[in-house]
Amino acid sequence: MRLNQNTLLLGKKVVLVPYTSEHVPRYHEWMKSEELQRLTASEPLTLEQEYAMQRSWREDADKCTFIVLDAEKWQAQPGTTEESCMVGDVNLFLTDLEDPTLGEIEVMIAEPSCRGKGLGTEAVLAMLSYGGDPQTDSE
Secondary structure, three states, X not given: OHHHOOOOEEOOOEEEEEOOHHHHHHXXXXXXXXXXXXXXXXXXXXXXXXXXXXXXXXXXXXXXXXXXXXXXXXXXXXXXXXXXXXXXXXXXXXXXXOOOOOEEEEEEEOOHHHOOOOHHHHHHHHHHHHHOOHHHOOO
16 A cells, blocks of 8 residues: 555564565565465465565555564664564554554464564554554555
């Protein structure tokens, strides 16, 4: 969704940044995991297909995707790349474009060492807040 292309959501544990082409290689590596494929009901994609999917999600009016960064790691050193801080993603799907109050949120904490620490919970709460903001209801 182009609406969030310049949005950064900062929490205590996570930072949510728009899913860009810079994130695709790491995301693609995660999605080679059979466990993550099973848990996310995803099919394996080639790297080229993953780039096409990222572009598609950016253009779709009914999807909003953020990459979840570890806030502590991201803020620890100036110049740290987003890719090195990635832990997962969070998605908002609008299920009825005529009623922006209807939607679904999915979160994936792909890095096993980051699971069970509340990062997914905070990412979902940030997405609920962002998605429920009347200023984000239209482009």
